[in-house]
Amino acid sequence: MGDGSGGRAKMNWSDFFTMGGYGFYVWGSYGVTALLIIIEIIWVLQRRKALLNRLARMSRLSKG
Amino acid sequence: MAFAGINWFKYSSPASFYPVAGKMIPWVASVAVILAVIGLYFSFFVAPTDYQQGEAYRIMFIHVPAAWMSMFIYVVMAGYAAMGLIFNTRLSAMMASSLAPTGALFTFVALWTGALWGKPMWGAWWVWDARLTTELILLFLYIGFMSLEAAIDDPRRASRSSGLLAIVGVVNVPIIYFSVKWWNTLHQGASISFDKAPSMASTMLTAMLLMTFAFWMYTIAMVLYRVRCEILERERHSEWVMALVEERK
Numbered sequence: 001m002g003d004g005s006g007g008r009a010k011m012n013w014s015d016f017f018t019m020g021g022y023g024f025y026v027w028g029s030y031g032v033t034a035l036l037i038i039i040e041i042i043w044v045l046q047r048r049k050a051l052l053n054r055l056a057r058m059s060r061l062s063k064g
Numbered sequence: 065m066a067f068a069g070i071n072w073f074k075y076s077s078p079a080s081f082y083p084v085a086g087k088m089i090p091w092v093a094s095v096a097v098i099l100a101v102i103g104l105y106f107s108f109f110v111a112p113t114d115y116q117q118g119e120a121y122r123i124m125f126i127h128v129p130a131a132w133m134s135m136f137i138y139v140v141m142a143g144y145a146a147m148g149l150i151f152n153t154r155l156s157a158m159m160a161s162s163l164a165p166t167g168a169l170f171t172f173v174a175l176w177t178g179a180l181w182g183k184p185m186w187g188a189w190w191v192w193d194a195r196l197t198t199e200l201i202l203l204f205l206y207i208g209f210m211s212l213e214a215a216i217d218d219p220r221r222a223s224r225s226s227g228l229l230a231i232v233g234v235v236n237v238p239i240i241y242f243s244v245k246w247w248n249t250l251h252q253g254a255s256i257s258f259d260k261a262p263s264m265a266s267t268m269l270t271a272m273l274l275m276t277f278a279f280w281m282y283t284i285a286m287v288l289y290r291v292r293c294e295i296l297e298r299e300r301h302s303e304w305v306m307a308l309v310e311e312r313k
Contacts, residue, residue: 016108019119025184029123029177033130036169037282044289051293055300055309 078155078295079304085288092288096281103274111267123181124268128255129276131174134202135237137167137283141209142234145227155291157223158298160230161213162290166283168206175199186250194243195251198236205233219298 019026107125114121141163148156178196179189190196209226216222239246244253255264255272299305 019122020113022118022120022184025120025180026122029126029180032176033126033173036173040166040169040286044286044293048289048293051296052309052312055296055305056313058300059306059309 076153076155078158078299079302081155082292082295085292089285089288092281093285096278096285099274099278099281103271103278106267106271106274111271112265117185120181120184123177124255125271125275127174127177127181128272129279130170130177131199132276133279133283134167134171134174134199135240136280137163137170138202138205138230138237139234141167142230145223145230148223149227149231154298155295157220157227158291158294159287160227161210161223162287162294163283164206164210164213165290166286168203168210170279170283171199171203171206175203191250193250194247195240195249198240198243201236202233202240205229205236209233 017023017027103125107122111122111125113119141160144156144160144163147153148160175196178199182191183189209230212229213222213226216225241254243249244251256269296305296308
């Protein structure tokens with residue numbers, strides 16, 4: 001890889017991680033994107049859970 | 065018309081949209097995961113190394129889809145905001161506010177990945193170029209929309225004000241899109257244009273489109289999940305929400 005011929009035949013794991021010297025930039029991009037997506041998913045799950053708990057508490061209070 | 069048999073207005077009421085959205089989420093989310101897996105496989109193992117940029121160009125497989133989504137989501141959000149203002153439909157405003165956080169996320173991703181690509185390719189993390197600056201303004205518009213909505217207590221007034229901001233801000237989207245044509249920017253031209261054949265390898269295009277559809281499905285899943293929260297929150301005093309809460313115990 002990185003010889004300009006697009007040679008996929010030589011692909012190995014070390015090439016995959018170094019990304020032809022651009023590892024920091026490539027993995028920094030994909031890593032942060034993945035992290036933000038995971039954070040957003042956790043955030044919306046939390047929001048629903050907290051909301052349902054609050055609504056359940058409200059209904060219990062209104063019953064007295 | 066094939067749609068004639070279904071009363072679409074029925075689903076525009078929050079109470080009937082809530083269960084429909086709930087049923088859609090697992091399917092949409094599954095499609096998003098499948099598309100992302102295939103898209104990532106194409107991005108790293110099928111698309112060839114670029115002869116000019118080496119492996120760094122693989123950043124484009126998230127940068128371009130994220131940038132597209134950032135603009136697309138904003139237009140859809142402004143559309144819902146306009147619908148909410150004109151027809152006074154409750155669900156429209158809830159959809160607009162559910163779209164904003166994911167739109168902001170993709171805008172940030174577009175800027176972040178752009179910076180990480182720009183450093184090795186241009187030698188700078190950031191330049192005050194028309195494309196980059198207008199995309200940064202888009203991020204501020206999303207943040208402004210969310211802050212304005214959060215700052216006003218009354219939900220109806222909140223969505224009216226933030227909706228107006230969303231509609232006014234939509235002029236920024238065509239400016240982002242055409243900035244590379246109107247000004248002499250460092251940022252390169254459109255990756256895909258309607259008037260000429262794509263200049264990149266077809267596997268690269270496939271990877272980019274797969275990632276775009278994955279992001280799209282992810283957005284739909286997130287928005288449906290969030291709008292369900294929004295519905296429960298705003299309709300919490302209604303009979304059906306109380307019954308639903310009762311049922312869960």
